[in-house]
Amino acid sequence: MSAHEKVNILMVDDQPGKLLSYEVILSELGENLIKANSGREALEHLLKTDVAVVLMDVSMPEIDGFELAETIRQHPRFQQTAIIFISAVHLTDIDRLKGYKYGAVDYIAVPIVPELLRAKVRVFAELYRKTRQLEQLNRELEQRVTERTEELQKRAEALQRLNAQLAERNQELDTFTYITSHDLQEPLRMVTTYVQLFAKRYKGQLDAEAEQFIHFAVEGVKRMQALLRDLLAYTRVGGQQFVLARVDSAHVLQRTLENLQARIVDAGATITYDPLPLVLADASQLGLVFQNLVSNALKFCASASPCIHISVDQEPTRCRFAIRDNGIGIAPQYAEQIFQVFQRLHTHQEYPGTGMGLAICKKIIEQHGGRIWVESALGEGSTFFFTLPMA
Numbered sequence: 001m002s003a004h005e006k007v008n009i010l011m012v013d014d015q016p017g018k019l020l021s022y023e024v025i026l027s028e029l030g031e032n033l034i035k036a037n038s039g040r041e042a043l044e045h046l047l048k049t050d051v052a053v054v055l056m057d058v059s060m061p062e063i064d065g066f067e068l069a070e071t072i073r074q075h076p077r078f079q080q081t082a083i084i085f086i087s088a089v090h091l092t093d094i095d096r097l098k099g100y101k102y103g104a105v106d107y108i109a110v111p112i113v114p115e116l117l118r119a120k121v122r123v124f125a126e127l128y129r130k131t132r133q134l135e136q137l138n139r140e141l142e143q144r145v146t147e148r149t150e151e152l153q154k155r156a157e158a159l160q161r162l163n164a165q166l167a168e169r170n171q172e173l174d175t176f177t178y179i180t181s182h183d184l185q186e187p188l189r190m191v192t193t194y195v196q197l198f199a200k201r202y203k204g205q206l207d208a209e210a211e212q213f214i215h216f217a218v219e220g221v222k223r224m225q226a227l228l229r230d231l232l233a234y235t236r237v238g239g240q241q242f243v244l245a246r247v248d249s250a251h252v253l254q255r256t257l258e259n260l261q262a263r264i265v266d267a268g269a270t271i272t273y274d275p276l277p278l279v280l281a282d283a284s285q286l287g288l289v290f291q292n293l294v295s296n297a298l299k300f301c302a303s304a305s306p307c308i309h310i311s312v313d314q315e316p317t318r319c320r321f322a323i324r325d326n327g328i329g330i331a332p333q334y335a336e337q338i339f340q341v342f343q344r345l346h347t348h349q350e351y352p353g354t355g356m357g358l359a360i361c362k363k364i365i366e367q368h369g370g371r372i373w374v375e376s377a378l379g380e381g382s383t384f385f386f387t388l389p390m391a
């Protein structure tokens with residue numbers, strides 16, 4: 001219903017003259033006026049049309065106004081219809097209460113003051129119109145909410161399907177990479193062996209250039225082996241051996257530092273760490289994360305004495321590790337790129353490596369439901385952060 005649509009006003013009275021006078025008074029409102037000479041006729045109209053206001057005489061011969069009101073109210077459709085009683089005789093409070101019992105809304109006494117009658121009918125007509133508009137808006141809103149919910153549900157399902165496909169493809173890709181890297185190792189081992197044998201056997205018999213070519217070949221093959229080894233390590237992350245358990249991260253770090261002891265001494269590095277918590281992790285994979293991050297901090301050092309500090313921020317359900325160094329630092333624009341497979345910022349001659357270490361760390365930490373990132377600036381050292389669930 002629009003704001004200008006006419007509403008129906010039903011006038012009930014057994015005297016045609018009175019009906020006519022109501023019509024004259026109310027015509028100014030510009031609504032649809034319907035006349036009924038009896039209660040029965042009024043009911044017939046009500047069953048056929050939607051009525052905003054019923055204007056009725058309290059005393060009619062066949063059925064009085066209160067009885068008619070009771071009948072009207074019994075019908076669920078008319079429980080909210082406004083009723084204005086017109087009474088020629090003085091109505092006591094008891095009478096009025098009787099009317100209210102049937103949900104009557106208002107009374108008007110005879111002689112009728114036209115302005116008063118018009119004002120009352122106008123208010124109820126407007127109320128009816130506004131209520132209908134509100135109902136319509138509600139319906140439209142509900143419809144829109146339903147449509148939007150369905151649409152979102154469909155999208156969520158599509159996304160779920162795509163995610164499942166993606167996970168499957170990733171799995172296939174991992175398997176493919178694993179198999180190829182694994183199978184490539186064997187012929188590569190043979191090439192390495194023969195090139196090294198060749199270099200050894202003909203040492204001193206070849207000219208300097210040939211010696212250098214062989215040296216390049218040996219180096220290349222070694223690098224290829226390292227790449228394949230790291231690629232295999234990457235595909236193994238989250239494999240069948242992945243076991244989440246309560247792990248003492250301090251213990252895992254100590255073991256890692258023992259393994260790196262020779263390099264730490266060579267680099268003249270100082271490594272300190274805060275008390276570390278029990279976490280929910282796969283111990284060997286966590287060891288790999290510490291190993292990669294500490295190795296990098298040792299490798300990308302700027303001074304003769306690298307200082308590395310490992311600290312942790314604890315919350316009830318998760319903790320955030322930080323590995324800080326005083327090394328060469330990383331320009332902020334590379335902060336995300338370095339976590340991708342084979343991404344390096346230096347040549348192999350400057351700093352050896354395969355560019356797989358951080359990609360492995362990222363995969364491991366994400367397998368644990370955590371996040372890894374770096375905060376750094378060139379020449380100002382780096383801090384690598386990662387989060388893990390608490391045990």
Ligand code: ADP
Pocket residue numbers: 292296297300325327328329330338343344345346352353354355356357358359382
């Ligand atoms: P790799 O160490 O084999 O090069 P990583 O994946 O471990 O591969 O690291 C990728 C790149 O990120 C490195 O080549 C280096 O440029 C940069 N990087 C990693 N750790 C540090 C660090 N602690 N300080 C400075 N640069 C770093």
